[in-house]
Amino acid sequence: MSIKLGNDYLVWIKQLPGGTFALIKGQQSGNLKISAGTFDASSKDSGGYTLKGTGLVDIELDFTLVANQLPDTAGFGVLQTAATAVPRTTVELQIRKGGTAGVDPGDVIFDAPFYVSDFSPSFGQNNVVSFSPKFVLAGVPVTPFTMA
Secondary structure, eight states, rough: OOOOOOGGEEEEEESSSSSOEOOOOTTEEEEEEEEEEEEEEEOTHHHHHHHHEEEEEEEEEEEEEEESSOOOOHHHHHHHHHHHOOOOOOOEEEESSGGGOOOOOOGGGEEEEEEEEEEEEEEEETHHHHHEEEEEEEOOSBBBOOOO
16 A cells, blocks of 8 residues: 655646646646536435436646746646736646656546636735646546546
């Protein structure tokens, strides 16, 4: 049994269409949320129990990063451009194991197109400038999530 450390998993970004993947520098904690809506599937003969079925799968990704690695035109630059574009543009995100050296194709544990739905900078007094981007799924995952 081995313990997995979050330090080894980083988000890489690519502008769509085209582009190349780049590491978004300054990452701290992140969350990948995979959930499904539910619907009521109970009937008069379900014994008084509410039975539910699952609907469409919803995937969201969010993380925090600090602006200690700027200028980062490849990673953060693509993120900022996508977050401030009107209308919004899509980016492709990968979560890779292997830290900053996660360049082997086998390092990809998740890959999907997203929209940047939130891009919230924080300017705390006596604190680093940080960002909290949130991403919502824009298409079918290229590589479904697998913990490797």
